[in-house]
Amino acid sequence: VVMGTATTGKGKGKGNAAKGDGAVVKRERTAASAHARPGARTDVTVVLDAGGGSMKCGIAEDGADAAVVVPHGVARAKAGSLTVNVVADEILGVTDINGLSVRRPVDRGYVVNWELERDVLARVFYDVLGVDTQTCDLVITEAPFALPKIQSALDAMVFEEFGFKSVVVATPAMLAKRYADAADKSRALDVNTTARCGVVIDCGFSFAHATPILDGKTVARGVRRLNLGGKSLTNYLKELVSYRQWNMMDESVVIEDVKEKLCYVADDAMVELAKCKVKKGNEVTKEYVLPDGIHVLRGFVREDNAETAKKGEGDDDDDDDDDDDDDDDEDFGAKGPKKKKKAPAPKKPKIVKPTEVEHQFLTLTNERFMVPETLFRPSDIGSTQCGVPELVVQAVEIDDLNDAERALCYLDVILVGGCTLFPNFVERFERELRALVSQRNMIRVRRLDDPIKAAWLGGLDLALDRDFFTANALTREEYMANKKAILESQESFEVVPSTRTGRLLEFAEMPETPSESHVAAEVKRLTPVLI
Numbered sequence: 001v002v003m004g005t006a007t008t009g010k011g012k013g014k015g016n017a018a019k020g021d022g023a024v025v026k027r028e029r030t031a032a033s034a035h036a037r038p039g040a041r042t043d044v045t046v047v048l049d050a051g052g053g054s055m056k057c058g059i060a061e062d063g064a065d066a067a068v069v070v071p072h073g074v075a076r077a078k079a080g081s082l083t084v085n086v087v088a089d090e091i092l093g094v095t096d097i098n099g100l101s102v103r104r105p106v107d108r109g110y111v112v113n114w115e116l117e118r119d120v121l122a123r124v125f126y127d128v129l130g131v132d133t134q135t136c137d138l139v140i141t142e143a144p145f146a147l148p149k150i151q152s153a154l155d156a157m158v159f160e161e162f163g164f165k166s167v168v169v170a171t172p173a174m175l176a177k178r179y180a181d182a183a184d185k186s187r188a189l190d191v192n193t194t195a196r197c198g199v200v201i202d203c204g205f206s207f208a209h210a211t212p213i214l215d216g217k218t219v220a221r222g223v224r225r226l227n228l229g230g231k232s233l234t235n236y237l238k239e240l241v242s243y244r245q246w247n248m249m250d251e252s253v254v255i256e257d258v259k260e261k262l263c264y265v266a267d268d269a270m271v272e273l274a275k276c277k278v279k280k281g282n283e284v285t286k287e288y289v290l291p292d293g294i295h296v297l298r299g300f301v302r303e304d305n306a307e308t309a310k311k312g313e314g315d316d317d318d319d320d321d322d323d324d325d326d327d328d329d330e331d332f333g334a335k336g337p338k339k340k341k342k343a344p345a346p347k348k349p350k351i352v353k354p355t356e357v358e359h360q361f362l363t364l365t366n367e368r369f370m371v372p373e374t375l376f377r378p379s380d381i382g383s384t385q386c387g388v389p390e391l392v393v394q395a396v397e398i399d400d401l402n403d404a405e406r407a408l409c410y411l412d413v414i415l416v417g418g419c420t421l422f423p424n425f426v427e428r429f430e431r432e433l434r435a436l437v438s439q440r441n442m443i444r445v446r447r448l449d450d451p452i453k454a455a456w457l458g459g460l461d462l463a464l465d466r467d468f469f470t471a472n473a474l475t476r477e478e479y480m481a482n483k484k485a486i487l488e489s490q491e492s493f494e495v496v497p498s499t500r501t502g503r504l505l506e507f508a509e510m511p512e513t514p515s516e517s518h519v520a521a522e523v524k525r526l527t528p529v530l531i
Contacts, residue, residue: 037126042135045463046125046164049141049172049456052106053205053230053418055088056456057124059131060139060463067453067460068128073104074116088123096293100253108227109143109206114153118161125162134163137473139459141172142503144209144223148490155486155502159479166473168462170504173200173211174218175458176416178507180448182461191408196508198412199392201429202455203375203419205230208388210395212409216506224395226385228378230418234259236381237371241362246290248362254299258288258362259371261301264423266369269377276365284369288362296359372422376432389432407441415447416454458507468509474502 041059049056051072058067070089077084077094086094094100105117125133138158142151151169158164177200181193196216202209208226212219234256241255242248248255266272276284287302374380376387386394396409413433415426430445437443448454463469479486482499489497496505 037130040126040130040132042132044131045137045139045469046129046131046133047139047456047459047463048124049175049453049459050106050111051141051172051205052104052109054452055120055124056453057129058456058460059129060460064457064460067456069453070124070128071102072106072120073102074119075100075102088120089128090123095297096291097253097298098291098293099250101250102253106206109204109229110146110150111153114157118157121157121162134165136164137463137469138164138167139463139469140167140169141175141455141459142169143206144171144173144211144218145225148487148493151490151501151503152487155479155483159476164476166470166475167502168469168473168504169502170459170462170507171211171218172202172204172416172455173209173213174504174507175456175462176200176202176414176448176454177213177458178461179454179458180412180414180446181508183448183457191411195408196506196510197405197408198414199395199409200414200416201388201392201420203229203388203415203417205418208375208391208417208419210388210391212395212398212401213507214401214405214409216508216510219395219398219400221400222395222398224391226375226378226388226391228375228383228385230256230259233263233371233374233419236374237263237367240367240371241364245362246360254291257299258364260421262286262288262364262368263372264369265372265376265425265428267424267428269369269373272369273366282365285363285365286368288364290360290362292360299362302361372419372425375419376428387432389429389436392433393436410437410441410443413443413445415445416451418452420447420451462504462507472502472504474500 045060047058047060053072055070055072056067057070068089071091072088073091074085074087075091075094077086077091077100078096091100091102103113103116105111105113105120111117125131140154140158142154146154154169155167158167177196177198180198181196197214198212200209200211200213202211206229208228210222210224210226212222234252237259238248238252238255241258272284276282289296289300289302291297291299370380374383376389378385378387392413396406401409415429420426426445426447430443433445434443450457478500479502485499486501489499489501497503
């Protein structure tokens with residue numbers, strides 16, 4: 001069921017086989033396993049986007065195709081009568097996901113269990129990527145508004161625990177903006193690209209952030225956070241289906257798969273609710289086949305609708321009633337004695353063929369669109385925060401920006417994160433945002449081709465720009481010599497710290513200044529015509 005080495009133990013001694021049901025196989029980390037493996041790669045740059053739900057990792061020199069996405073956590077998987085602890089990529093090798101429990105070191109977007117985080121990072125660096133960390137550079141992401149203790153713990157982890165030569169720490173929004181500008185060659189001379197302005201909406205696993213960027217730097221006072229993300233939506237869907245159908249409170253992995261395959265964003269929730277009341281030809285209702293661990297290892301969406309099957313069964317009953325009516329007409333004939341009424345033949349019980357398997361289904365109707373609806377209407381679940389479109393307006397409409405700078409930000413609204421992959425998310429978001437912004441401003445919304453790996457791809461582009469990386473990186477020697485000054489700088493909450501901390505302040509270098517004629521043409525093209 002699970003690949004990977006592990007030691008078993010019960011009671012005293014090491015290496016003793018665990019006996020009895022419910023025994024737990026624990027991974028024992030030794031001094032040898034905490035270092036690079038023989039033949040590890042050296043002198044490369046590791047790029048790591050440490051998201052709350054998954055880690056996007058890879059080596060910059062291998063290019064964009066070498067990116068690996070692994071779960072960010074440790075799980076307990078069943079292996080016969082034993083329970084095995086699996087880490088990061090090993091979770092992907094688990095076949096029976098029923099009751100799979102995943103422990104994550106990240107809570108509400110921030111690392112709270114650094115021992116668990118160390119185990120996950122060690123697995124990623126030494127086994128997944130196979131690098132010698134003491135000879136490599138690192139580009140890693142950090143959530144906005146990280147507390148000084150979290151920042152210092154990250155520094156200690158990458159420099160003291162793993163011993164990287166130099167490190168650049170950046171927020172996912174900064175790296176996503178860098179990738180968005182570099183990937184779209186058609187907008188190389190766009191006014192937003194040359195001005196390095198925009199708004200990045202990151203709807204991820206733990207939360208949603210709106211980050212305004214002006215002149216290549218984050219406008220700290222404008223960053224807004226919505227405490228809803230993929231995990232919150234999964235928990236909400238678990239509660240709905242557990243109340244209405246099966247108890248799925250312990251099946252987070254299964255429900256997350258249901259959410260990704262069946263949920264969508266509705267144009268109008270009230271119209272969709274009216275569609276759910278239609279008994280025949282209901283296009284909203286879908287069925288998800290639950291995994292049973294034997295015949296179905298991974299759940300899937302049932303193609304034929306359950307309504308069709310129910311309708312067929314009802315038609316058979318009507319035919320039987322018609323036969324009974326015909327028998328009644330024969331009993332009351334005009335000639336001869338009455339014939340005895342023929343008793344209806346008893347229905348034969350349905351015999352399940354040996355090849356057929358009876359599956360358990362999870363039927364979803366209004367849950368399909370009401371769960372993502374909370375991103376636009378958080379009040380549906382009792383939250384007092386605003387929706388994602390209004391989050392952008394609050395991030396841009398601040399006193400730190402003037403009218404021209406706000407107009408530049410609205411011209412490049414970038415959507416990243418797994419929640420933006422819901423069908424119809426972009427269209428609904430753009431329509432509601434347009435209603436909230438003045439007609440004097442033009443709005444352009446774009447979702448990147450790979451919103452999940454957007455920050456990692458931006459880190460890849462940064463790592464390959466060696467001059468820019470060297471200018472912004474914090475070396476191991478600098479960290480060891482200035483640990484106290486770095487910590488004091490982090491605790492001071494300075495926007496521009498007086499001491500180098502390795503945090504990225506600008507996502508890219510200043511591009512060449514365009515000509516005045518080009519700027520005038522762009523302004524004319526992007527100025528809306530008011531009717």
